[in-house]
């Protein structure tokens with residue numbers, strides 16, 4: 127039942143109706159047989175687990191079809207505004223288990239597969255994980271569309287179906303990262319439906335001509351065909367199924383006949399190659415600026431197709447729709463700066479394609495868009511050379527210039543001084559600042575955690591916040607409890623349900639608070655401890671099977687998983703591991719005083735990011751040396767499972783005792799791994815950065831291992847002039863650890879192997895790893911003392927679970943609904 131509050135905090139459906147158990151296991155087995163026979167064209171006897179995977183997936187998809195059609199019809203015909211989530215990345219993870227859960231078919235599937243003579247695990251393993259995102263930003267988009275569907279909010283995710291996702295990571299014999307292409311579509315992919323009949327044309331290049339009546343006509347030089355591939359996004363027990371529409375680029379001209387006739391085969395296929403290149407590859411987050419033209423083409427490609435698609439959906443068959451109502455039909459969220467070209471594109475559509483005047487178009491556009499910023503690093507805010515935009519999108523550059531002129535006038539009329547106006551320019555004459563365009567061109571701007579949003583207002587976008595204070599708001603990130611608790615951690619889910627006496631917490635995660643009294647119940651805490659232990663044993667088996675690792679589940683599992691970046695400070699962790707290794711080996715710490723630990727790293731480095739790749743190499747070689755040293759056996763081990771992805775996260779997070787969130791304060795916008803670990807009963811060692819601040823506030827300072835400088839202390843140190851070498855000299859543990867990296871201990875005696883890394887630490891260390899090292903080492907004794915008391919450790923870990931309900935992406939969505947989108951779930 128939709129509470130109908132508009133706008134409202136309490137938007138969650140009060141009564142959640144589970145889909146009636148739609149089929150029995152026997153019927154579901156028949157449906158799989160049917161799919162095998164008629165769409166896979168194999169008999170059950172001939173079928174492989176991969177065939178069964180495809181057949182079962184299609185059968186599940188069929189179960190969702192009616193709800194999908196109904197949701198679409200209600201979305202278009204109802205009077206509830208929809209949400210369009212524009213994102214260059216959706217890091218979905220595997221689909222089958224999630225779809226089964228939300229379709230209420232999990233048990234039927236398990237039984238049916240066995241009845242057909244297959245192992246469930248083999249069938250589930252046949253799914254290849256789509257990696258259409260780099261990290262946190264892309265995974266967040268996936269959590270958000272899951273939550274929107276689960277809340278019953280009508281929504282479209284719009285993005286790109288890259289042919290190659292994030293690269294596959296391997297390590298060579300020297301421990302270096304090697305990237306290989308991720309061709310995830312090599313086998314049949316049953317989830318995406320390619321809809322050739324709902325295509326859009328997207329054009330590029332050419333010139334703009336002025337007509338006699340003063341209007342402008344863009345005469346593009348070339349076009350590509352954007353074909354949608356639709357993914358169903360089923361809500362959990364909401365009866366709603368939304369759409370994720372990922373665009374694939376196709377050529378209009380299969381090949382150039384003239385060229386082909388001249389037997390110039392390569393030239394003949396050039397147009398096709400050029401067009402299809404657009405959706406060929408996901409950009410790996412990169413510090414270098416290569417291939418930027420293609421990136422802008424990608425951005426415009428999916429945004430233009432999506433805006434036209436929304437008009438098609440909401441004004442079906444209308445040649446002259448009244449687009450002044452567009453912002454009442456759909457509100458678009460710009461997931462970082464990547465889709466910001468949508469602002470001038472909507473202006474162009476309204477003015478050039480539908481004949482609106484500038485002011486009307488501007489009023490529609492600003493009401494339609496909102497912008498989420500995900501970073502604090504100035505270099506990550508996109509700035510496009512005006513020449514590039516001019517070449518690729520000449521009409522858009524004109525529109526951007528005009529937006530900028532209007533903006534300057536507005537600032538002048540508000541009394542903003544000349545220099546500030548210059549600093550705030552959207553268009554500098556040479557470049558276009560996409561974050562500024564988004565801030566001016568949309569209704570709201572938000573950061574992704576309290577601290578981040580505050581820093582956006584105080585630093586990154588200060589001038590804008592001074593002039594438009596009401597635009598700025600915060601929405602703290604969240605994660606979906608369906609994938610990251612229910613699916614990833616079935617044992618903990620069962621225990622939570624037992625403790626609360628209901629499983630309703632899966633759609634109302636604040637209910638976890640009800641576990642708090644149970645933290646006083648030693649018997650319950652012991653059950654909680656047993657869950658963690660069983661998860662660790664499971665992970666050991668998984669790691670053996672997938673990676674050949676020999677793990678000891680009786681050691682503390684200590685994990686640091688995230689993209690490799692200097693600001694995240696994997697260096698701090700590895701230097702501490704080296705220091706501990708040296709202490710155990712030298713006998714400085716007595717063997718009986720050592721808390722046995724297994725340290726896990728998971729991280730991909732951007733292919734062009736030199737120091738990040740060198741850090742990976744160092745970690746791998748520390749792992750090699752430590753794991754082969756009999757002096758530390760049973761006390762310390764280091765593992766770096768390659769190719770960290772959603773699947774590995776789902777296995778490793780539930781098995782982790784201690785999570786590392788150790789970025790330099792003021793650099794991690796939010797983090798979402800931190801939330802997943804807390805929800806799965808890990809303790810966190812972390813700095814006051816991003817959402818760590820809010821996690822600590824909620825779980826209690828006494829249940830969080832805080833260390834390191836604050837944002838203010840960091841700023842002060844930058845201002846004073848930071849000298850990392852002084853920390854190296856002052857702390858003998860640090861000196862010794864760095865010396866070991868420099869003296870060849872982890873490079874078979876080669877003293878040059880890591881010299882760029884060592885030189886950076888000693889002379890630059892921009893993210894102040896060395897300055898926080900002592901505090902980080904000092905907190906380890908606190909961590910180890912608590913870990914020695916198993917019951918107390920688990921009590922605190924349980925309190926982390928009980929108090930992390932706020933970090934559900936359902937709550938994030940409610941905050942967006944209330945503060946930014948001003949819409950609500952569909953009525954039943």
Ligand code: F58
Pocket residue numbers: 260261262263264266410411412500501506574603794795796797798816
């Ligand atoms: C991440 N950004 C933030 N960017 O770093 C993290 O703190 C936050 O929790 C998360 O967003 C969700 O808000 C992030 O993942 C990217 O991956 C970009 C992708 C495109 C290229 C530049 C990096």
